[in-house]
Amino acid sequence: MTLASGVGSMPGDDQHALVEAVRLVLGELGEPPGLPFVPEVPGRGAGAAMTGRALAVVDSLDADLQPAGWRLTGGAGAPGVDHRRARSLLAQDLDALEEAAQGYTGPFKTQVCGPWTLAATVERPRGDRVLADHGARRELAQALAEGVRTHVRDLRRRLPGCDRLVVQLDEPALPAVLAARVPTASGFGRHRTVEPAVASEALGWVLDAVRDEGAEPWVHCCAAGAPLSLLRGAGAHGLAVDLDQLGPADHDTLAEALETGGAVALGVVATAVPGGAAPTAGVLTERVERWLDLTGVDPAGVGGELVLTPACGMAGVSTEFARAVLAALREAAANLG
Structure with missing residues (x-):
C-alpha cells in the first residue's frame, strides 16, 4: 500500500497554530x-525552527541565541533563555500531540535536523560554525544521537499505539557541506569540504541510534545533488527527496x-x-x-x-x-x- x-x-x-496543525x-x-x-x-520563532528544534533534542550540550543564530555555550549546565524556551516548546508540542492522538494506532513519523545541517548552522563557543572544527562537529553529532534516543523513547511513551515509528533526519545543507559551499562567518570564504566517509560516519551514529531504539531511520534532502548512495550506505532505510x-x-x-x-x-x-x-x-x-x-x-x-x-x-x-x-x-x- x-x-x-x-x-x-x-x-x-x-x-494555537500548532494545535490546529496537529488536528x-x-x-x-x-x-x-x-x-x-x-x-x-x-x-x-527560532526555538520552533529546524535548528532550535534539534538543539532542544540534543543531549548534554547547551546553546544560546545570538544575532547571528544559535551558538553552543560549551558543555552542559548553562543553557541560554532561548534554549530553555526551545526545550519547553518541544515538550508543549508533544503534550498537544499526545492529547490529540489518544487512541491512535498505526504508523507515525517525526523529524529532526541531521548532524551536518546542524553543524553548518550552529556556531562554536568561540565563533564560526561547528563545521569548521572536527572535534566540535563530532561531539555535536554524538550528542544529537543520544538526544534522539531519548526523543524516540518519549514518543513511544506518548504514542503507545504506534506500530511503526519513523525518524526523519533533515539534511538540506548536506550537498553544500560535501561541495565546500558553506560560507565562513566572515562571508569571504568557504568551509573545507567534508569527505564522504566522514559525512557517512556522523550520519551513521544518529541513524544507528534510531535503529537501536526500534524506530526506522530516514533522511530527507530536498536540495539538488542529494547524495543518495551515501545516505543509503550510512544506514538510511528511507530516502525522502524532491522529485x-x-x-x-x-x-x-x-x-x-x-x-x-x-x-x-x-x-x-x-x-x-x-x-x-x-x-x-x-x-x-x-x-x-x-x-x-x-x-x-x-x-x-x-x-x-x-x-x-x-x-x-x-x-x-x-x-x-x-x-x-x-x-x-x-x-x-x-x-x-
Missing part, C-alpha cells in the same frame, strides 16, 4: 493510507532502494512558491505513475515503502493550501494502492 505523509513544517505563528495532520492522515507526522510550526531535484542516476538509486526493501518518500508537490490551488489527486496520481513507469517499480510490490509527500515543508503556505495538499496526497496514495 502506498502511503501519504508530510515533510514536517506547517503554517502558523503561535501555539489537521491527524484528520487528513490519521487513517490508512496516511502516515501522520509530528507537525512543526517554525513561524513561532524535481533528481538527476538521471537518482531514479535508479531510488528504484533499487524500493526493490531491496528500503523506503522512498517522493516529494511530488512544490511548496516553495505555491501558485493558486493545490494539485488534484488525479494530477499527482498521474505524476507518480509516470515515475513508476520510468523506474519500472511495481507499487503493489513495495508494501508501505513508497510514500507520497510535498517536496519540502509547508511553513510558507496557507493552512487551506496545506490541508488541500495532504488530502490530495492521501487520495493519490489510495489510487495507487
Whole structure:
C-alpha cells in the first residue's frame, strides 16, 4: 500500500497554530493510507525552527541565541533563555500531540535536523560554525544521537499505539557541506569540504541510534545533488527527496532502494512558491505513475515503502493550501494502492 505523509513544517505563528496543525495532520492522515507526522510550526520563532528544534533534542550540550543564530555555550549546565524556551516548546508540542492522538494506532513519523545541517548552522563557543572544527562537529553529532534516543523513547511513551515509528533526519545543507559551499562567518570564504566517509560516519551514529531504539531511520534532502548512495550506505532505510531535484542516476538509486526493501518518500508537490490551488489527486496520481513507469517499480510490490509527500515543508503556505495538499496526497496514495 502506498502511503501519504508530510515533510514536517506547517503554517502558523503561535501555539494555537500548532494545535490546529496537529488536528489537521491527524484528520487528513490519521487513517490508512496516511502516515501522520509530528507537525512543526517554525513561524513561532527560532526555538520552533529546524535548528532550535534539534538543539532542544540534543543531549548534554547547551546553546544560546545570538544575532547571528544559535551558538553552543560549551558543555552542559548553562543553557541560554532561548534554549530553555526551545526545550519547553518541544515538550508543549508533544503534550498537544499526545492529547490529540489518544487512541491512535498505526504508523507515525517525526523529524529532526541531521548532524551536518546542524553543524553548518550552529556556531562554536568561540565563533564560526561547528563545521569548521572536527572535534566540535563530532561531539555535536554524538550528542544529537543520544538526544534522539531519548526523543524516540518519549514518543513511544506518548504514542503507545504506534506500530511503526519513523525518524526523519533533515539534511538540506548536506550537498553544500560535501561541495565546500558553506560560507565562513566572515562571508569571504568557504568551509573545507567534508569527505564522504566522514559525512557517512556522523550520519551513521544518529541513524544507528534510531535503529537501536526500534524506530526506522530516514533522511530527507530536498536540495539538488542529494547524495543518495551515501545516505543509503550510512544506514538510511528511507530516502525522502524532491522529485524535481533528481538527476538521471537518482531514479535508479531510488528504484533499487524500493526493490531491496528500503523506503522512498517522493516529494511530488512544490511548496516553495505555491501558485493558486493545490494539485488534484488525479494530477499527482498521474505524476507518480509516470515515475513508476520510468523506474519500472511495481507499487503493489513495495508494501508501505513508497510514500507520497510535498517536496519540502509547508511553513510558507496557507493552512487551506496545506490541508488541500495532504488530502490530495492521501487520495493519490489510495489510487495507487
